[in-house]
Amino acid sequence: MSIYTMGIDVGSTASKCVILKDGAEIVGKSLVAVGTGTSGPQRAIEGVLADAQMTREQMDFVLATGYGRNSLDGLADMQMSELSCHARGAAFLFPQVRTVIDIGGQDVKVIEIEDGQMRNFVMNDKCAAGTGRFLDVMARVLEVNTRDLGDLGDRSTREIGISSTCTVFAESEVISQLAMGTDKCDIIAGIHRSVASRVVGLCHRVGVRDQVVMTGGVAQNHGIVRALQDQLQHDIYTSPLTQYNGALGAALFAFQKASK
């Protein structure tokens, strides 16, 4: 008989769920664009069950991860950190992975992987510079959609420097650039380099080894991925499932638990 497991990743800005069959096949996934403290987690769970046409009772094990992992009263059988889950998810999608870069809504993680398991990690400090939230703030100032930043940055023709020290300082720099009439696309490319330089610092602390995989919502922004590649001088792999990576890892750990 097949084993079905669910991974729930309750992030700070989005809730993601994945249902796995026998720890190998994704039979359902869902994403709600609000995270912990909202209706997002509950809606994501309902969404993934509907997608897989299954019920909670049919799940052999449910594992929660992410910032809001401890907020799901009784809905999950176990909680694990998003660090391990991102490591496991990335190793499933890219078996040769040694380094995972995950840029989430409010934190950045760089994880060292050996034999598919997390060996070490570093995370950003309290500052929001270099996180998804930083990009959201910048997009708002620039009056563009966060999801369009990648394409707009492609059109840049001039290099503009934006500070990577502090979201508030960077925001005022962006406003000054706009006031000077600088092209938005150039500013956006500068923002991408700014995020990348912040993340690269963390990467060097762990040590970068191929394959390097980028996960989390920000990996959908090809401008950031390219800026990171340029600065790291390593190829970076991403998956269309990048936003589900944490939930996928959680579902894989859940399978491990259910199989015992």
Added chain:
Amino acid sequence: MAKEVSPGVLALRKVVDDVYADAREAKKQGKLVGWSSSKFPCELAEAFDLNVMYPENQAAGIAAQRDGEIMCQAAEDLGFDNDICGYARISLAYAAGKRAARKVDLETGEFVIDPNSGKPLKDENGNVVIDEATGKPKKDPKTMKPFIVLDDIHEIEALPEGREKELRLNAIQPYKQMRIPQPDFVLCCNNICNCMTKWYENIARMCNIPLIMIDVPYNNTVEVNDDYVKYIRSQFDNAIKDLEKLTGKKFDEKKFDDACKHANRTAQNWLKVCDYLQYKPAPMSGFDLFNHMADVVTARGKSAAADAFELLSQDLEKNIKEGTSTLPFPEQYRVMFEGIPCWPKLPNLFKPLKANGVNVTAVVYAPAFGFVYNNYDEMVKAYCKAPNSVCIEQGVDWREGICRDNKVDGVLVHYNRSCKPWSGYMAEMQRRFTRDLGVPCAGFDGDQADPRNFNEAQYETRVQGLVEAMQANKK
């Protein structure tokens, strides 16, 4: 039921309480009371029978009592930057006369209770009692506390004798660290941190009192060179002259020798206590060492401190024989906790460690304050070695030694916003721990005294990540 406290721990608490009480009494009697940095040679002050308070220990206590933020804010209002060490900010605010006090109604004389404070009231079955009017849990009145406000001791002292003065004096937070006497002189040794120099200079200027300064140069070699010894020794000699002038007494060699003996015995017994963490499982929660540091700092040169640590080591010996521990959960993982704890958030620091069976079995304070010497020059050399005054090779050696001896599975590093020198070399140290010891390390952001710099959710994720990495590493 209240947790049973061992005779050793009770003795250690009494030693520190007595140091504070003696200083208050001395001030009442018109004697001099000094403030000293934690690794100033206490043997010199002991030779003059001086009562000395330790602002670092005081600030840690104030922070642990949750008054760090109001005192840091007070220092910022005086113009000190938010980036300055939290201990320094608390101490500077205190030196300026600022006090955290319970809000008092001057008409009724009652404290004004904060309706948001306190724990939920529970009935006889342990269920939370709901207030029918609001639909929210009722508060247990016994646990509710007054609002905390900032007051000024100089302002209070300037008031005419009477009810208001009495009420406001009484309203100052009653714990010992908020009631230390103002200083008559300051003893500063910058071995513990360079920040000390300006911190103590500020106190001296604010209070218009003498500053006795011992400058310890940074040691960029593991061995202390002879020129340093000469330089520092001459400063010790000068400090003695200054203290003779200040007290009007001659330096008492017998008292100095006794203080050296006590300081050595305290250090030896402190190390003995720390060494019990080598047992697996450990007979104690290593987190307790942070509390016992109060004795090492405030009473190192007193026989009572040496005796109390001796008593604690007997308690631990007993725990080992009986297979018990002060750790309130089974020990599954052992870590080194690197750095000063976030005093305002101790329960929050401990919670995920407890939930994951993590005992702290190594802290750098063990080797840093466990120094023993046989003569004056060796004493000078010992004072050259403090966490922020030694080179990275020495720092790594101390830590890796204790990690190996105390068999740690991982390292939890506090990137302390208050302590730039400490956090400044930690990234490289962390790399070396991983390389040399083969154990995972996790860093978290925090502050030793200012609760605004700590985020519990971020800390919990890092601890859980560290536990998962330690688990993977054990396989």
